[in-house]
Every structure is written in structure tokens, then in C-alpha cells.
Amino acid sequence: xxxxxxxxxxxxxxxxxxxxxxxxxxxxxxxxxxQETKTPDxxxxxxxxxxxxxxxxxxxxxxxxxxxxxxxxxxxxxxSRQGFCDMGDARHISVVLxxxxxxxxxxxxxxxxxxxGGDIPDPAVNEKFRHKLDFLDEATAxxxxxxxxxxxxxxxxxxxxxxxxxxxxxxxxxxxxxxxxTPVEVERLANLQAAGRWVDVMRGFIPPDEKLYTWWSYRAAxxxxxxxxxxxxxxxxxxxxxxxxxxxxxxREARSWERPSDHVxxxxxxxx
DNA sequence: ATGGTGGCACCGCCA
Numbered sequence: 001x002x003x004x005x006x007x008x009x010x011x012x013x014x015x016x017x018x019x020x021x022x023x024x025x026x027x028x029x030x031x032x033x034x035q036e037t038k039t040p041d042x043x044x045x046x047x048x049x050x051x052x053x054x055x056x057x058x059x060x061x062x063x064x065x066x067x068x069x070x071x072x073x074x075x076x077x078x079x080s081r082q083g084f085c086d087m088g089d090a091r092h093i094s095v096v097l098x099x100x101x102x103x104x105x106x107x108x109x110x111x112x113x114x115x116x117g118g119d120i121p122d123p124a125v126n127e128k129f130r131h132k133l134d135f136l137d138e139a140t141a142x143x144x145x146x147x148x149x150x151x152x153x154x155x156x157x158x159x160x161x162x163x164x165x166x167x168x169x170x171x172x173x174x175x176x177x178x179x180x181x182t183p184v185e186v187e188r189l190a191n192l193q194a195a196g197r198w199v200d201v202m203r204g205f206i207p208p209d210e211k212l213y214t215w216w217s218y219r220a221a222x223x224x225x226x227x228x229x230x231x232x233x234x235x236x237x238x239x240x241x242x243x244x245x246x247x248x249x250x251x252r253e254a255r256s257w258e259r260p261s262d263h264v265x266x267x268x269x270x271x272x
Numbered sequence: 273a274t275g276g277t278g279g280c281a282c283c284g285c286c287a
Contacts, residue, residue: 011287012279036287038280064280065287116287128286161287218277218287262278262287 002246003097003107003272004029007157007233008254009215009263013037013069017045019257020071024052027251029267030073031097035113035159037067044069060093068093068111068158074101084138085131091115103272105153107241110145112158121182129179132161136188145196153241153272156198159263160234162189165203167211168231180230199242201235201268206248215263216255223255235268244271 006029010016013034020032032054037044039061046057054071058079061067067090077098084091091113098106115135118128139145147154164186166172175181193200206212213229220226237245247269254264 015279036279065285118286219275221276259278 001103001272002269003031003103004267004269005031005033005109005155005157005235006265006267007033007035007111007159007235008265009035009113009159009233009261011036011038011261011263013039013067014043014045016259016261017048019254019259019261021048021052022257023251023254023265024054027249027265027267028053031109032071033109033111033157034069034071035067035111037061037069038064039067058093058095060090062088062090066090066113068113070095070109070111072097076100077106082142082144084135087131091135105272107272108154110154110156110158112139112156112160114159114161116161117179117185119179121177121179121184132185133188136185136192140188140192140195145192147196147238151240152238153244154238155201155241156196156236157234157266159232160189161232162186163230163232164189165208165231167209168213170211170213170228170230175230180232193236197239198236199239201237201242201245202231202248202250202266204242204245204248212250214250214266218262233263233266235266237270241270245269246271
């Protein structure tokens with residue numbers, strides 16, 4: 001059995017729900033993890049998701065900001081939401097796909113929207129950057145992100161708002177002082193990854209020295225021509241499940257869809 | 273060196 005999982009920062013799910021339909025029609029992922037839904041749960045377009053073939057939805061939203069959701073063709077065994085930094089922000093939701101989905105061995109899916117961190121990469125003067133670092137530390141200490149069983153099947157996806165490798169940004173030198181690529185954040189992200197022994201699935205398909213982006217700013221006259229991208233969106237998996245990954249696609253063309261998000265979807269197909 | 277765009281809320285904040 002195949003299980004394909006997409007992650008996408010949609011930047012308002014109500015404004016762009018038809019683009020979710022386009023992703024669904026063209027790629028048919030079994031599970032779609034969304035970030036920045038910017039929508040309270042009672043206004044989430046569940047009927048549209050069902051119309052696209054996703055009758056199962058786990059949502060954790062709030063008014064105007066943040067918000068995450070997991071749409072699925074398959075039913076969930078369990079849904080949970082975790083808060084971080086006592087902020088009341090909707091930045092995490094997870095589901096378990098197992099017996100209900102027809103999987104003999106369950107798969108846990110964690111969907112994160114990590115704080116962007118503001119403009120100034122100094123926690124002493126920028127509380128948003130402080131929050132980003134604190135969020136990463138708290139996630140690193142969260143035991144449920146440390147699967148103990150080597151055979152555990154979990155994925156951690158989302159907009160992690162950090163581009164860790166030199167080839168994850170258009171210019172390593174020019175972005176060393178830019179929030180998303182500073183050494184202090186990259187180190188915190190590495191701590192989170194190491195604590196759970198998470199494998200970077202995208203880089204299992206694309207060599208680590210090859211440029212790979214998932215986000216291009218809206219503030220470019222021609223995003224494709226300048227191509228000043230960053231890889232802010234990630235798919236991590238436990239070692240056993242990462243070994244089951246069979247294909248990975250970054251849907252670069254989605255950046256040219258009508259009224260696009262500034263992020264594009266990433267789809268990974270696993271043998272489940 | 274600067275400012276560029278976009279979404280949601282509400283007349284600013286966040287990315």
C-alpha cells in the first residue's frame with residue numbers, strides 16, 4: 001500500500017481552497033498537511049475539502065493568524081494538538097493513521113508551523129525571534145517527538161521557517177544574518193532533528209549541495225527570474241519510515257498558479 | 273541601501 005503525504009503553507013485556506021482542489025486533482029496525495037490556514041475552526045471550508053476527496057479533517061485554527069490542518073482520504077485513529085510557549089497559538093496538530101485507515105502498522109503525522117521569528121535575529125531585542133528559539137527548544141524537549149522504537153513510523157512535516165543547508169537558500173553568504181538561515185536557528189533545528197533521530201526525507205532525494213527551495217517571496221518583481229528562494233518547508237521521518245520513501249516532488253509550478261501562496265507544496269510517497 | 277507584496281483585521285499586525 002502506498003501513502004502519499006503533502007505539506008503546504010497555504011497562506012489562508014479560505015482564500016485558496018480551490019488551489020487545494022488543484023493539488024488534489026493533479027497529485028491525489030492521501031494526506032494534505034496545511035499551515036497558515038488563518039481560519040477559526042468553525043469557518044474552515046470542510047465541505048470543499050470533502051468535495052475534493054478529503055472527507056476526514058483534523059483542524060487547529062485561530063482567527064487571522066497561524067493555523068494548521070490535516071486533510072485526509074483515510075480516517076484517523078487519533079487526533080491531538082500541542083501548544084507551545086503558552087502563547088495559545090495554533091501551530092501543531094498530529095494524527096495517527098492506523099487500523100481505521102487499513103494500516104497494519106500505524107503512521108503518526110505531526111504537522112508544524114514554526115514561528116517565523118520577525119526581522120532581527122537577536123533574541124535580546126526581538127521577542128519574535130526569542131519566541132522562535134524557545135519554540136524550537138520546547139519542541140526538542142517534547143518526548144512525543146522522540147520515537148523510541150527503531151521501527152516506529154512517524155513523519156514530521158510543515159513550515160519550519162528555517163532553511164538549514166547552504167543549498168537551501170539562494171545565497172548562503174547573503175542570508176547568514178537573515179532570519180531563517182542564521183546559525184543560531186540552524187543549530188536549534190539540528191537539535192530538534194537529532195533529538196528525534198529524524199531523517200530529512202527531501203534531501204534523501206536531492207543531494208545536499210543541490211539548490212532546493214519551497215518558498216519565494218511575494219516581494220519580487222519576477223520570482224522565477226530572480227529565483228531567490230529558500231527551503232523553509234520540510235518532510236522528516238523516522239529512520240524506518242524514511243527508508244520507505246519512494247518519491248519526492250516539490251511542486252515549483254504551484255508558485256505560478258493564480259493568486260498563489262508564497263510557498264509550494266511538497267509531496268512524498270511512502271510504501272506503507 | 274532600500275523597498276519591494278500579500279492576508280486578515282480593522283484603521284495595524286504579521287509574514
